[in-house]
Amino acid sequence: MTATKGLEGIVATTSSISSIVDGVLTYRGYNIDDLAEHATFEEVAYLLWFGKLPNAEELKALKQDLSDYAAIPDELIQQLKLYPKDANTMAALRSAVSALALYDETSDDMSREANEKKAVKLQAQLPTIVAAIARIRQGKEPVAPKAGVSVAENFLYMLRGEDPEETSVKALDQALVLHADHELNASTFASRVTVATLSDIYSGVTSAIGALKGPLHGGANEAVMKMLNEIGSLDRAESYIMEKLNNREKIMGFGHRVYKNGDPRAKHLQKMSRELGQMKGDLTLYEMSVLVEETVTKQKGLKPNVDFYSASVYTQLGIEQELFTPIFAISRVSGWTAHILEQYDGNRIIRPRAEYTGLTDQKYVPVELR
Numbered sequence: 001m002t003a004t005k006g007l008e009g010i011v012a013t014t015s016s017i018s019s020i021v022d023g024v025l026t027y028r029g030y031n032i033d034d035l036a037e038h039a040t041f042e043e044v045a046y047l048l049w050f051g052k053l054p055n056a057e058e059l060k061a062l063k064q065d066l067s068d069y070a071a072i073p074d075e076l077i078q079q080l081k082l083y084p085k086d087a088n089t090m091a092a093l094r095s096a097v098s099a100l101a102l103y104d105e106t107s108d109d110m111s112r113e114a115n116e117k118k119a120v121k122l123q124a125q126l127p128t129i130v131a132a133i134a135r136i137r138q139g140k141e142p143v144a145p146k147a148g149v150s151v152a153e154n155f156l157y158m159l160r161g162e163d164p165e166e167t168s169v170k171a172l173d174q175a176l177v178l179h180a181d182h183e184l185n186a187s188t189f190a191s192r193v194t195v196a197t198l199s200d201i202y203s204g205v206t207s208a209i210g211a212l213k214g215p216l217h218g219g220a221n222e223a224v225m226k227m228l229n230e231i232g233s234l235d236r237a238e239s240y241i242m243e244k245l246n247n248r249e250k251i252m253g254f255g256h257r258v259y260k261n262g263d264p265r266a267k268h269l270q271k272m273s274r275e276l277g278q279m280k281g282d283l284t285l286y287e288m289s290v291l292v293e294e295t296v297t298k299q300k301g302l303k304p305n306v307d308f309y310s311a312s313v314y315t316q317l318g319i320e321q322e323l324f325t326p327i328f329a330i331s332r333v334s335g336w337t338a339h340i341l342e343q344y345d346g347n348r349i350i351r352p353r354a355e356y357t358g359l360t361d362q363k364y365v366p367v368e369l370r
């Protein structure tokens with residue numbers, strides 16, 4: 001038995017949800033470029049869960065369900081108010097989603113119908129939880145979800161307490177489409193490992209949130225913004241990156257286990273970042289990001305991943321850094337739950353082997369002789 005570090009190149013499951021072949025990402029056979037350009041997040045979530053794009057009636061029914069399920073239990077809001085104000089937002093979200101299971105009497109109902117309903121409920125409730133955490137932290141009351149609007153619009157409304165402008169809603173909706181699923185990434189794998197023991201969907205999503213939090217995965221978008229803030233101005237970008245690389249430090253938002261010639265989602269986020277800058281009449285953040293990209297690519301041959309330009313996009317949408325990875329979760333919960341449903345179908349426990357590298361032939365020695 002020989003271990004492969006980080007399971008690189010190991011095919012751990014079959015899946016019909018999303019695929020990456022020769023650098024091309026598809027959801028259920030639809031190219032991400034096509035979906036980013038034309039589809040709404042609700043259409044994409046339906047596609048991931050049910051394997052086809054919804055017709056008008058199916059889409060209307062899904063939007064209604066997302067609206068109907070968006071409120072969170074009062075008991076949970078009370079709990080959120082007890083969390084430390086300076087708690088990491090992903091840690092708070094992880095705890096809240098775990099607690100959510102306590103208020104769903106169907107949490108251990110393993111029928112396909114119940115699990116599909118819980119997938120839609122989790123999608124509806126995660127944005128409400130994230131917005132509530134953000135508002136409580138600012139000393140404000142959470143805003144109840146608004147009926148009849150998209151996930152993107154509702155999230156910005158609950159965050160700000162007022163109707164968002166259309167350009168922000170469109171940009172966030174496109175970002176949600178781009179983040180919705182990504183084959184067997186670390187958080188999706190974590191969710192599948194958890195539910196493959198026939199544990200419940202809330203446990204699967206809680207595991208996934210824990211995995212997404214790390215800076216080598218979803219947490220990188222917050223680390224990118226921290227880096228851009230440290231750089232501070234265009235003239236410092238190149239020297240800052242050179243110093244990091246000379247110290248053999250990683251540049252967050254660059255590199256990828258699967259894409260070696262670039263992440264197809266990055267160009268959409270880059271375009272969005274430029275357009276938001278143009279609209280604001282201030283391209284500093286965008287230009288600083290481009291200079292970082294040029295320097296990293298020239299020095300290391302590494303290309304930006306999905307996390308790099310999402311940092312400047314969210315900042316220009318007026319969203320605080322601590323919410324970047326939770327926004328990733330608001331989108332990715334569609335993919336996680338699609339994978340969880342797929343895992344339950346024809347499940348087998350996921351239990352690989354480890355190559356043992358420890359001591360052998362040890363003989364027990366009584367404690368007084370050690």
Ligand SMILES: CC(=O)SCCNC(=O)CCNC(=O)[C@H](O)C(C)(C)COP(=O)(O)OP(=O)(O)OC[C@H]1O[C@@H](n2cnc3c(N)ncnc32)[C@H](O)[C@@H]1OP(=O)(O)O
Pocket residue numbers: 006215216217218220249250251252253254255256257258300302305306307
């Ligand atoms: C949504 C997402 O999860 S996208 C990824 C988000 N994560 C980040 O942006 C964090 C920064 N990037 C990284 O840490 C890595 O590129 C990962 C985690 C994404 C992929 O990791 P791996 O597939 O294990 O790549 P690995 O670490 O083997 O990289 C190969 C080489 O490139 C280097 N490298 C990879 N990424 C970077 C980077 N961002 N900055 C500098 N060097 C890098 C590694 O140090 C390694 O160099 P070496 O061979 O001299 O040791």
Ligand SMILES: O=C([O-])CC(=O)C(=O)O
Pocket residue numbers: 181182184185186217257258305306
């Ligand atoms: O696939 C990965 O390893 C990470 C990633 O880009 C994602 O989850 O979107």
